[in-house]
Structures are given as C-alpha cells and as structure tokens.
Amino acid sequence: MIGRIWGMARNDLAVWLRSPAAIAASLLPALGMGVLVAVLTNSVGQQPVALVVRGHGRFAQRMARIIQGDRDAYLLEKMTSADAERALGDQRVAAIIVIPENFDEALGSGDAAVDVYLNNVNIDLADDIRRSVTRSVAEFDAPQLGLLGELHGPARGVLLPNPYRVAIAEHDLRDTNVSFLQYQVIPIVVLIVISIGLLGTALLTARDFERGTAKMLVISPGGRLPLVIGRLVGGTLITFALITPLVALGFLTRYIPYCAEESEAPRWLTLVLSGPCGWRLPVPSWTHGLALIGLLTAVTLTTVGLGTLLGVALRDARLVTMTALNGAAYMFFLGGGFTTVPFLPDWIQIVSRLVPTRYAIDGLRQALFYPDLIGFGRDILVLSACAVSSVMLASLKLTRAWRRR
Amino acid sequence: MGPHAQAAGAPISDSPTSEAATVVEVAGVDCSFGRVRALDGLSLRVLQGTVVGIVGPNGAGKTTLIDVICGLIRPDRGTVRVLGQDVAVNASAVRAQIGVLPQETALYDEVTALQNLRFAAALYGIPRPNARITEVLELVGLNSRRKDVVRGFSGGMKRRLAIARALLHDPQLLILDEPTVGVDVEARHQIWAHVRSLRAVGRTFVLTTNYLDEAEALCDRVAILRAGKLIAEDTPAALEARTGRCLELECWHEGAARIYERLRRHSGVLRAEIVDFGLRLYLAVDVSPEDIVHEARAVCSIEGFRTRSPDLAEVFRALTAASAPS
Ligand SMILES: Nc1ncnc2c1ncn2[C@@H]1O[C@H](COP(=O)(O)OP(=O)(O)O)[C@@H](O)[C@H]1O
Ligand SMILES: [Mg+2]
Numbered sequence: 001m002i003g004r005i006w007g008m009a010r011n012d013l014a015v016w017l018r019s020p021a022a023i024a025a026s027l028l029p030a031l032g033m034g035v036l037v038a039v040l041t042n043s044v045g046q047q048p049v050a051l052v053v054r055g056h057g058r059f060a061q062r063m064a065r066i067i068q069g070d071r072d073a074y075l076l077e078k079m080t081s082a083d084a085e086r087a088l089g090d091q092r093v094a095a096i097i098v099i100p101e102n103f104d105e106a107l108g109s110g111d112a113a114v115d116v117y118l119n120n121v122n123i124d125l126a127d128d129i130r131r132s133v134t135r136s137v138a139e140f141d142a143p144q145l146g147l148l149g150e151l152h153g154p155a156r157g158v159l160l161p162n163p164y165r166v167a168i169a170e171h172d173l174r175d176t177n178v179s180f181l182q183y184q185v186i187p188i189v190v191l192i193v194i195s196i197g198l199l200g201t202a203l204l205t206a207r208d209f210e211r212g213t214a215k216m217l218v219i220s221p222g223g224r225l226p227l228v229i230g231r232l233v234g235g236t237l238i239t240f241a242l243i244t245p246l247v248a249l250g251f252l253t254r255y256i257p258y259c260a261e262e263s264e265a266p267r268w269l270t271l272v273l274s275g276p277c278g279w280r281l282p283v284p285s286w287t288h289g290l291a292l293i294g295l296l297t298a299v300t301l302t303t304v305g306l307g308t309l310l311g312v313a314l315r316d317a318r319l320v321t322m323t324a325l326n327g328a329a330y331m332f333f334l335g336g337g338f339t340t341v342p343f344l345p346d347w348i349q350i351v352s353r354l355v356p357t358r359y360a361i362d363g364l365r366q367a368l369f370y371p372d373l374i375g376f377g378r379d380i381l382v383l384s385a386c387a388v389s390s391v392m393l394a395s396l397k398l399t400r401a402w403r404r405r
Numbered sequence: 406m407g408p409h410a411q412a413a414g415a416p417i418s419d420s421p422t423s424e425a426a427t428v429v430e431v432a433g434v435d436c437s438f439g440r441v442r443a444l445d446g447l448s449l450r451v452l453q454g455t456v457v458g459i460v461g462p463n464g465a466g467k468t469t470l471i472d473v474i475c476g477l478i479r480p481d482r483g484t485v486r487v488l489g490q491d492v493a494v495n496a497s498a499v500r501a502q503i504g505v506l507p508q509e510t511a512l513y514d515e516v517t518a519l520q521n522l523r524f525a526a527a528l529y530g531i532p533r534p535n536a537r538i539t540e541v542l543e544l545v546g547l548n549s550r551r552k553d554v555v556r557g558f559s560g561g562m563k564r565r566l567a568i569a570r571a572l573l574h575d576p577q578l579l580i581l582d583e584p585t586v587g588v589d590v591e592a593r594h595q596i597w598a599h600v601r602s603l604r605a606v607g608r609t610f611v612l613t614t615n616y617l618d619e620a621e622a623l624c625d626r627v628a629i630l631r632a633g634k635l636i637a638e639d640t641p642a643a644l645e646a647r648t649g650r651c652l653e654l655e656c657w658h659e660g661a662a663r664i665y666e667r668l669r670r671h672s673g674v675l676r677a678e679i680v681d682f683g684l685r686l687y688l689a690v691d692v693s694p695e696d697i698v699h700e701a702r703a704v705c706s707i708e709g710f711r712t713r714s715p716d717l718a719e720v721f722r723a724l725t726a727a728s729a730p731s
Contacts, residue, residue: 003527003530004527004528004530006527007523007524007526007527007528008524008527008528010524010527011513011516011520011524011527014513014515014516014520015513015515015516018515018516018554019515211509211510211511211512211513211514212507212508212509212510212511213511213512213513215477215507215509215511216505216507216511216525216528217528218477219475219477219500219503219505219507220500220525220528220529221496221497221498221500221501221529221530222497222528222530223497227528
C-alpha cells in the first residue's frame with residue numbers, strides 16, 4: 001500500500017521534473033505578474049480610512065469637514081469608534097483618524113491634536129495617509145498654507161512642534177517597514193502555488209488518459225485507492241519541489257521578510273522553511289513558521305484537488321493547460337492579488353469571499369508581516385475546509401474515472 | 406504445465422476434461438457501450454502454453470475483449486475466468502497473473518526506461534526489483550538503453566520496452582493488443598521471436614492483430630471476430646481447410662465472366678471472384694477441382710489451372726463476407 005502510494009508519487013514527480021515546457025507554462029504567468037506588480041508599485045490607488053469625530057464643538061466639526069473634503073488620497077468613511085476599531089482589525093480600513101472629544105478646549109490652550117492610528121505595514125500607503133492628514137490640518141490652521149503641510153514628515157506617537165495650533169499624534173500599530181513590493185510578493189507566491197498545483201496535477205491526470213497509462217494503472221493489482229492517494233501526494237510534491245527554492249530565494253533576497261520577533265523557533269524550522277540557505281536567515285517565531293507551513297500546505301492541497309478534477313473533466317493536455325492558467329489568473333485577481341481586498345469595489349469584495357486565494361494571501365501576509373496572528377484562524381480554517389473538500393471530491397472523481405478507460 | 410508456471414506458483418485449476426489447463430475462459434459475454442454492441446454472446450477458451458490470436462477489423466471488439474479479460478470492463482452478461490478465478494470476484498488476484506501490452510503502449514515518455522520499469526515494479530509490488538528489471542531489459546535487448554529517456558525511442562523499442570514491463574512480474578498470461586502496429590519489419594520479427602521463446606517456456610498468450618500473416622506465423626489458434634461476434638475459432642490450418650481449396654482458372658476476361666455466371670450458384674463453390682488472369686474459386690472440401698474445371702471448359706476454353714490452399718487473409722475475407730450482418 002505505502003509502496004504503491006510512494007511509487008505513484010515518485011513517478012509523478014519524475015515525470016513533472018522532466019516536463020520543462022509545463023514548468024515554464026506554470027511559472028511564466030506568475031513571473032510576468034511579478035514584473036507588472038513591480039512596475040505598478042508606485043501607482044497606489046485610494047484607500048479606505050475611518051473618520052471618528054468625537055468632539056462636538058464648532059472647531060471639531062470644521063476639522064472634520066476639511067478632512068472629509070480631501071478626497072484625493074483616501075476613501076473616507078465616518079464611523080463610531082467601535083465600528084472603526086473593528087474595521088481596522090479586519091483590515092477593512094488602513095487607518096483611523098480621530099478628532100478627540102476635547103478638541104475645541106485643547107485648541108484654546110494650543111495643544112489640540114488629531115489622532116491617526118495606522119494599522120498598515122505598507123510604507124507607501126502609510127505615507128499617503130500621513131501626507132493627507134498633514135495637509136488637512138494645515139488647511140485648518142492656515143488655509144493658504146495648506147500645501148506647505150505636505151513637506152512635513154510623519155510623527156511617531158509624539159506631538160510635532162509645528163507652527164500650527166493643531167498637532168498630529170500618530171499611533172503606529174504596526175511597524176511600517178514593509179515596502180509595497182514586499183507586500184505584493186506574497187500574492188505572487190500564492191499565484192505560483194496555484195499555477196503549479198492546478199496545472200501540474202491536471203496535466204499529469206489528463207496525460208494519463210491521453211497516453212493510456214490510466215489503463216495501465218488500473219490494470220495493476222491492489223486497487224485504485226493507493227494510486228489516487230499517490231497522485232494527490234505527487235501533486236503536492238511537485239508544487240513543493242518548485243515553491244521551496246523560490247520561497248528560499250525570496251527569503252534570501254529579503255523580498256519575503258520574516259517578522260522575526262520575541263519567541264525564537266529552533267533553527268530546523270528555518271531550514272525547513274527556506275531550505276539549506278536557512279542558516280543565514282533570522283529565525284522566525286514558532287507560531288509564524290508553523291502558520292506559514294500550514295497555510296502553504298492547505299493551499300497546495302486545495303489546488304492539487306482542483307487540478308485533479310480539471311484533469312478528469314477535460315482529459316486533454318492542451319485544454320487543461322489553457323483552463324488551468326486562466327483559472328489561476330482569475331483566482332489571483334479575485335483573491336486580491338493586486339492589492340488588499342478591502343480596497344477593491346464592493347462586488348469584487350463579495351465575490352472574493354468565495355475565492356480561497358483571498359484567505360491564502362491574507363493569511364500569508366499575516367504570518368509573514370505581523371507580529372500577531374489575528375484573523376489567521378479564520379484563514380486557515382477556510383483553507384483547510386477547502387483542502388479537505390477538494391481532496392475528497394478529487395479522490396472520488398478520479399476513482400470513478402479510472403474505473404473505465 | 407511449464408517450468409515457469411510452477412516456479413511462479415500460479416493458482417491453476419486443472420480441468421479433468423482437457424490435458425492442458427484452461428487459462429482463460431470467456432463464457433457468453435455481452436458488452437455494450439450505449440447502442441454499440443462491442444461483444445455479442447462471445448465465448449472463448451485459451452489453454453495453457455498456447456498463443457491465441459484474436460483477428461478482426463477495427464471496431465470488431467478486440468480491445469473490448471481484452472479489457473473484459475483483465476476485469477477493466479464488467480460485461481453486461483456472461484462470466485470470465487482467468488486461471489480458475491472469476492475476474493468479477495477476484496480482480497486483484499487475476500491481475501497479478503496477467504501482463505498487458507496495451508494498444509497505446511502507455512509508457513511515460515518523459516522519463517527513462519529504467520524509471521518506467523521501476524514504477525511498474527512498485528505497482529506490482531515487486532520487492533528489490535533491480536535484478537528483475539535488468540533481466541527483462543536484457544530479454545528485449547534494451548539493457549544498454551536503460552538510462553535513456555523513452556521519448557527518444559523508436560516505435561519498435563517502445564513496444565519492446567512495454568513488453569519488458571508486461572513481463573516484469575512474471576505473469577502466467579500475457580495479453581498483447583496489436584503488438585506490432587506501427588513498427589518496422591525488423592522490430593516486428595524481434596517481437597515475434599520474444600513471443601515464441603516465451604511460449605516455449607509455457608507462457609500463455611492472447612494477442613490481437615490486424616495482420617493475418619502475424620496470426621498465421623505466431624498463433625496456435627485463431628479466433629476471428631466481427632462486430633463483437635466470434636465467427637470462427639480454430640487452428641490456422643483447420644481454418645484454411647474450412648475455406649476450401651482455392652482453384653485458379655486462367656482464361657480471358659469475357660470467358661471468366663461467363664464461367665462466373667454459370668458456377669456462382671454451384672453448391673460446391675463457396676465463393677468466386679474475377680481476377681486479372683481469369684477466375685478464382687473457393688471450393689468446398691467434398692468437391693473435386695477436376696469436376697469444376699470440366700464444367701468450366703464447357704463454357705469456354707481454359708488456358709490453365711492450379712489448385713492451392715488459401716492463406717489466412719483469404720479465409721478471413723471469406724468468413725467475414727459470409728457472416729456480414731444483415
Ligand atoms: N469506451 C467506449 N465507449 C464507447 N464505445 C466504445 C468504447 N470502447 C469501444 N467502443 C466501441 O466498441 C466497438 C469495439 O471497439 P474495440 O474493442 O476498441 O475494437 P477493436 O479493438 O477491435 O478495434 C467499437 O465500435 C467501438 O467504437
Ligand atoms: Mg483495439
């Protein structure tokens with residue numbers, strides 16, 4: 001039983017590693033997407049920001065009006081503080097701007113402040129928000145000097161000694177040390193996993209029908225179940241065989257940063273995560289390392305299952321290639337491959353809830369960039385459910401398809 | 406029972422009615438794909454140590470018959486027993502005793518000959534397969550190419566590699582589906598030589614073919630299939646005898662046409678056809694060629710005549726024409 005499973009998986013891996021055209025087909029779209037992302041990095045779109053107006057005074061209202069009037073940099077939404085906090089936690093907004101309750105009184109004594117809570121690891125997005133708030137505050141203080149405010153850099157949880165009467169108190173909830181490019185490498189990694197899992201497994205399955213090897217498999221004694229399991233293991237192996245060196249390269253070049261903090265995991269975990277080059281890298285935290293492995297495994301199993309279903313349904317290498325690559329691209333976009341999902345139009349947000357890629361990208365970003373794993377539980381739960389159902393369905397369909405030639 | 410059969414410890418059930426054991430017994434099998442009747446009430450028996458050829462035009466049901474024997478397709482009616490075991494009940498045990506060369510050859514082109522055989526060894530649960538792999542590669546003359554990728558092999562080499570794979574688990578019964586389609590003459594003779602040498606050590610073969618000379622050269626018995634029905638099953642010699650002796654008359658064309666009209670309905674003439682040198686007649690065994698020549702001479706003058714036994718191609722044409730579906 002084990003021998004047959006392993007035999008099947010090993011054969012799949014050998015066949016795949018000798019199919020350079022198929023490997024190229026599964027990597028090229030992702031690499032092209034990577035280039036596109038790098039080029040588009042500077043043209044970041046608007047982002048949602050929550051405005052909480054707690055002060056009821058005249059000046060507080062005026063400040064709110066000015067901030068609301070600035071529609072260039074962000075999509076502003078007025079919220080209660082509770083809603084705003086929840087939205088920030090869910091990554092639905094990138095920042096909260098708070099006009100405090102005592103705004104009017106404080107203004108009288110010259111130490112009024114607008115609080116900005118940034119929950120964004122992306123340095124470019126954060127800078128946009130800083131600039132815009134500074135501009136709004138400058139406009140409040142001295143409307144004619146509004147543009148000058150843009151020259152001022154960010155503050156870090158302190159009141160800036162500025163010439164204006166209102167200060168900006170920034171509260172960074174994250175280290176904003178991740179560049180947009182690094183932020184966007186994650187979806188590319190997910191896209192590669194999806195492409196290989198989907199295309200590779202689908203091709204192996206379709207080719208078995210095309211060249212008659214499916215019949216050879218069934219003719220062998222010992223039943224189909226070990227072979228079906230072997231195919232799924234094989235699909236997982238081919239994905240890991242390509243993704244491991246790529247992720248390792250990402251770590252080495254620092255395009256994929258670890259959020260290495262506090263608790264340190266043993267060195268073997270680093271080695272597992274990034275291959276033999278791991279000794280040169282900072283050690284990730286236990287939980288984050290395991291989260292990363294678990295997530296990649298769940299995504300791989302999901303796409304391997306889907307790939308098997310595709311191969312069984314189409315049974316034609318060319319059709320399978322086109323469908324798998326298109327499918328991977330759609331999953332990439334709908335899962336928020338190009339930006340954070342909450343920044344996209346409503347209807348895409350609704351659609352993206354049904355696309356497992358979304359949870360993969362969110363979860364991976366969480367595991368790599370953030371010191372906590374808030375929201376990761378949901379991601380890994382959804383992905384595990386996807387993995388289990390897609391693997392079960394694939395086993396069922398493949399067993400049926402192999403019954404007759 | 407051959408030496409190899411004992412060595413492999415095959416569960417062969419000895420039938421008291423025949424000297425050799427029955428390896429395959431197909432009884433009253435019907436098999437349909439939608440409206441297509443691929444096999445229609447087919448019965449066939451294959452004795453141990455024989456080579457049985459299944460001959461028939463494309464679509465006759467040859468591959469379907471093989472799939473039924475391997476338990477790949479469950480027939481709508483009838484039973485199939487291989488080495489005494491019911492295929493429907495003990496598919497796994499039966500498959501362990503069958504080696505198959507499928508029509509499509511079914512090799513993994515991307516990897517080496519060795520990797521293909523290692524995979525097959527894993528599928529058949531052969532422990533420590535390296536020695537056995539070398540053995541079968543030597544047998545088909547491919548051991549020097551073991552590390553080469555199969556994509557670079559010729560059609561004949563691929564077919565021989567697939568035969569090596571079929572032999573790997575030392576099966577009692579070998580099933581070859583059109584083993585020489587698309588290979589050159591030399592490879593064809595090599596494959597024939599493999600079949601003959603394996604038969605000599607007691608292996609049983611079921612092979613399908615489109616080529617009648619192949620059936621004549623290799624097979625102990627030939628089963629002729631047409632539209633899913635078995636229309637004849639016998640030794641090549643007996644089949645030839647059944648078609649009757651072939652009488653060729655040399656005459657000019659007009660005379661041939663007149664003789665044809667005269668003898669067409671003669672009870673001793675199974676079939677007649679006009680050919681470029683005159684007329685060819687297939688005669689029933691109880692008819693004397695001299696009588697026919699005498700009758701023909703009454704119609705027109707005959708320049709010469711000769712009799713010979715027909716080859717399988719002629720038998721096949723005669724039989725399939727006679728049993729054409731209405
Ligand atoms: N899987 C299938 N589905 C539908 N029809 C089939 C299938 N396999 C075979 N047939 C039909 O059954 C008949 C016999 O086919 P086959 O056994 O492949 O013939 P042969 O091998 O003698 O050329 C053909 O008419 C073929 O079209
Ligand atoms: Mg066929």
